[in-house]
Amino acid sequence: MAGRAILFAGPPGTGKTAIALAVAQELGDKMPFCPMVGSEVYSSEVKKTEVLMENFRRSIGLRVREKKEVYEGEVIELTPVESENETGGYGKRISHVLIGLKTVKGSKQLKLDPSIYDTLLKQKVEVGDVIYIEANSGAVKRLGRCDVYATEFDLEADEFVPLPKGDVRKSKEVVQDVTLHDLDIANARPHGTAGNVTSLVGQLLKPKKTEITERLRQEVNNVVNDYIEQGIAELMPGVLFIDEVHMLDIECFTYLHRALESTISPIVIFATNRGQCKVRGTEMVSPHGIPLDLLDRILIIVTKPYKIDEILAIVKIRAEAEGVKLDEDALTYLSSLGAETSLRYVVQLLTPAKLLAQVNSRDNVTEEDVKQCAELFIDAKASAQLALSSISGDNTHTSPITKLDSVATVHPLNCQTTSDGDPPMETDGT
Numbered sequence: 001m002a003g004r005a006i007l008f009a010g011p012p013g014t015g016k017t018a019i020a021l022a023v024a025q026e027l028g029d030k031m032p033f034c035p036m037v038g039s040e041v042y043s044s045e046v047k048k049t050e051v052l053m054e055n056f057r058r059s060i061g062l063r064v065r066e067k068k069e070v071y072e073g074e075v076i077e078l079t080p081v082e083s084e085n086e087t088g089g090y091g092k093r094i095s096h097v098l099i100g101l102k103t104v105k106g107s108k109q110l111k112l113d114p115s116i117y118d119t120l121l122k123q124k125v126e127v128g129d130v131i132y133i134e135a136n137s138g139a140v141k142r143l144g145r146c147d148v149y150a151t152e153f154d155l156e157a158d159e160f161v162p163l164p165k166g167d168v169r170k171s172k173e174v175v176q177d178v179t180l181h182d183l184d185i186a187n188a189r190p191h192g193t194a195g196n197v198t199s200l201v202g203q204l205l206k207p208k209k210t211e212i213t214e215r216l217r218q219e220v221n222n223v224v225n226d227y228i229e230q231g232i233a234e235l236m237p238g239v240l241f242i243d244e245v246h247m248l249d250i251e252c253f254t255y256l257h258r259a260l261e262s263t264i265s266p267i268v269i270f271a272t273n274r275g276q277c278k279v280r281g282t283e284m285v286s287p288h289g290i291p292l293d294l295l296d297r298i299l300i301i302v303t304k305p306y307k308i309d310e311i312l313a314i315v316k317i318r319a320e321a322e323g324v325k326l327d328e329d330a331l332t333y334l335s336s337l338g339a340e341t342s343l344r345y346v347v348q349l350l351t352p353a354k355l356l357a358q359v360n361s362r363d364n365v366t367e368e369d370v371k372q373c374a375e376l377f378i379d380a381k382a383s384a385q386l387a388l389s390s391i392s393g394d395n396t397h398t399s400p401i402t403k404l405d406s407v408a409t410v411h412p413l414n415c416q417t418t419s420d421g422d423p424p425m426e427t428d429g430t
């Protein structure tokens with residue numbers, strides 16, 4: 001499915017974004033998932049195509065497997081060896097460090113460089129700690145305190161780890177999950193030897209921001225392809241989710257069309273609640289606000305409004321999550337109210353109904369509580385009808401379930417009417 005595009009199309013409140021979040025939960029933490037909104041591409045500092053490409057690269061993961069020679073064990077000796085200062089001063093300097101490491105199989109004494117001693121001091125390594133030292137880079141990591149000393153104190157804030165098994169010197173496989181965008185940032189300031197995985201990954205936390213050019217990305221792609229051919233790395237195409245895709249303009253759609261055809265591309269999921277509307281930046285009217293040439297490449301999934309039984313199940317789950325105890329009558333009334341208004345409206349009524357029940361010294365929310373909240377907080381359709389009646393001079397109260405007049409149609413977001421003699425109002429809804 002990598003390089004394919006999917007479109008979630010349906011009215012508002014039909015679960016398009018919820019499906020995308022469910023996809024992210026199913027993928028887990030190891031698989032890249034990059035959500036964005038169509039309006040994020042518009043910036044006075046960064047080009048629209050640059051924002052899209054950055055999110056594309058964030059959605060493509062790389063799992064790097066590297067075998068390292070390490071020394072691992074419990075510290076049984078830590079002795080800095082001093083020598084006379086060569087400059088003739090009275091002070092002394094540390095010439096080397098003697099450290100003894102112990103495992104279940106045996107022990108070994110190592111002679112380390114003085115620079116590693118500074119790292120040992122920063123990590124507060126002492127006798128009895130379990131550490132490992134990388135043979136090629138000299139990097140030191142403290143794993144914790146050996147569990148032999150677990151009974152030394154009644155209360156201990158340190159973490160205890162078992163004594164390592166095997167020899168002191170061993171080969172260890174290190175797995176790192178990064179994205180192509182992380183490698184772009186790390187490689188924007190070249191450092192270290194070319195082709196070294198550690199030099200690419202080790203600079204990810206540096207805050208300085210550098211412009212990423214197309215040439216630099218191509219060089220990163222070449223290095224990644226070499227790693228894949230050597231078996232060091234594995235490419236993991238993730239998911240890029242673009243909500244409100246109708247907010248993109250024709251330039252962004254043209255760029256997306258080319259990016260989807262590239263060799264390295266993630267799965268792209270679009271979502272929109274528009275029907276026939278203009279493509280932004282043009283006078284062309286197209287389904288969902290997407291150009292037809294790109295729409296032909298997309299698999300379209302239609303989301304439909306929920307039925308009463310589905311709304312009842314969703315409201316019940318949401319009430320349990322928010323700690324709202326609903327009576328059966330209140331739950332039935334909320335489901336019927338949601339079928340006539342919207343699911344979002346009835347979900348928002350849960351908390352006010354709970355507070356109203358608490359004011360009346362009740363734990364359970366009754367149907368009367370929900371009806372009272374529905375009278376206080378009206379939905380969008382009732383609000384538009386109320387505004388229309390106030391304009392026409394009719395100040396009668398409208399209940400939240402009142403249907404709109406069949407002659408005068410009101411858009412929920414702008415209270416304008418269309419009659420038979422006027423041109424129809426342009427709406428973006430499906």
